[in-house]
Amino acid sequence: MATTTPAQPRQTNKPIFPQRKRLPFPLGLYQSAIGKKWVMGITGIMLMGYVLVHMIGNLHIYEGPGQINEYGEALRDLGGHLAPRTFVLWVLRIGLAGAFVLHIHAAYSLTRLNHKARPSKYAGGRTYHAANFASRSMRWTGVIVLLYLFFHLADLTWGWWLGDDYIRGDVYNNVVRSLSSVPIALIYVVANVALAVHLYHGAWSMFQSLGLNNPRFNGMRRGFATSFAAIILIGNLSFPILAVSGLVSQDNRTHECHDGTEACLGTNN
Numbered sequence: 001m002a003t004t005t006p007a008q009p010r011q012t013n014k015p016i017f018p019q020r021k022r023l024p025f026p027l028g029l030y031q032s033a034i035g036k037k038w039v040m041g042i043t044g045i046m047l048m049g050y051v052l053v054h055m056i057g058n059l060h061i062y063e064g065p066g067q068i069n070e071y072g073e074a075l076r077d078l079g080g081h082l083a084p085r086t087f088v089l090w091v092l093r094i095g096l097a098g099a100f101v102l103h104i105h106a107a108y109s110l111t112r113l114n115h116k117a118r119p120s121k122y123a124g125g126r127t128y129h130a131a132n133f134a135s136r137s138m139r140w141t142g143v144i145v146l147l148y149l150f151f152h153l154a155d156l157t158w159g160w161w162l163g164d165d166y167i168r169g170d171v172y173n174n175v176v177r178s179l180s181s182v183p184i185a186l187i188y189v190v191a192n193v194a195l196a197v198h199l200y201h202g203a204w205s206m207f208q209s210l211g212l213n214n215p216r217f218n219g220m221r222r223g224f225a226t227s228f229a230a231i232i233l234i235g236n237l238s239f240p241i242l243a244v245s246g247l248v249s250q251d252n253r254t255h256e257c258h259d260g261t262e263a264c265l266g267t268n269n
Contacts, residue, residue, distance in 0.1 A: 033113055036106040041209035043103040044202050048228070050096055051199065055235040058175075061248060065172035072171040100149075107142065134201035141198040148191035155184070176250060179243035188240040196233035203228045 030039060057075075060068040078088035134141075156174050159166030161184070167173045179185050203225035207213060242248045 030106075033110065036110050036113075037209040039102055039106045040110070041206045043099040043106070044206045044209070046096070046099045047103060048199065048203065048206075051195070051232055052228075055232055058239060059235065061172060061175060061239070065170075068171050068175075069169070072169065104142070104146070107138075111139075132201075134197050135205070137197060138201055141194040144191060144194040145198055148187075148195070151187065151191075173250070175239065176243055176248060179240045180246075180249065182244060185240035185244045189237060192233060192236040195236070196229045199232055200225050200229035 030036060057071055058068075060071045075089055076086045078092075154160040155162075155178055156171075159168070159174065162174060162177055165173075165177050179188065204221055207217075207221055239248075
């Protein structure tokens with residue numbers, strides 16, 4: 001009597017993650033986790049550079065109304081006679097906005113990839129031996145920074161909160177009037193603390209995202225991340241603190257703008 005062997009289950013090579021149509025370079029590279037990490041690192045460097053330059057530029061407010069307003073005019077006149085007024089400034093703004101969008105999308109995409117790789121939670125909960133508070137709170141500090149960005153634009157660029165007190169082109173007036181309000185100053189303090197925490201982990205992890213990870217350099221990486229975040233935090237917190245305390249006030253305009261020049265008083269263009 002012939003014996004029959006039980007039918008074996010059909011073997012399939014179905015991938016864990018569904019395969020998508022490969023896009024041309026560089027979009028194809030961005031489909032991979034490595035590409036997304038590179039985008040995170042490069043856009044992070046761009047945004048960190050902007051934050052640093054922006055903070056240094058704002059320090060002109062301590063030189064008086066004339067200097068900070070002239071700085072604002074200089075930004076609008078970037079390119080000189082080679083480009084229309086504000087053209088170069090808008091190119092920089094659009095580039096930064098693109099970097100910001102790519103940074104957020106790459107972070108979101110990497111988070112989704114991590115969740116797909118481990119759809120169930122860790123048994124017994126997670127123990128954070130390697131991670132620290134900054135890395136665990138990146139999602140929330142990122143949301144706070146995003147909301148702060150819109151508030152900052154509405155406050156000092158569009159003038160929504162100051163109303164009739166807002167003077168277009170008069171950077172000194174707008175900053176002093178806004179930050180001398182305690183509720184507004186508190187918003188800036190909280191947001192800049194979140195920004196510093198976000199920058200600390202971003203400055204630490206961007207080297208790893210770009211493949212530059214070696215235990216020999218970890219001490220320098222941590223020192224750079226700590227120093228950069230501290231410089232930004234101290235510089236940015238000084239503006240609302242000194243405005244609320246009255247050390248930076250409209251009295252400085254009275255003392256310095258004795259000649260009544262347009263550079264001191266600001267312009268309405």
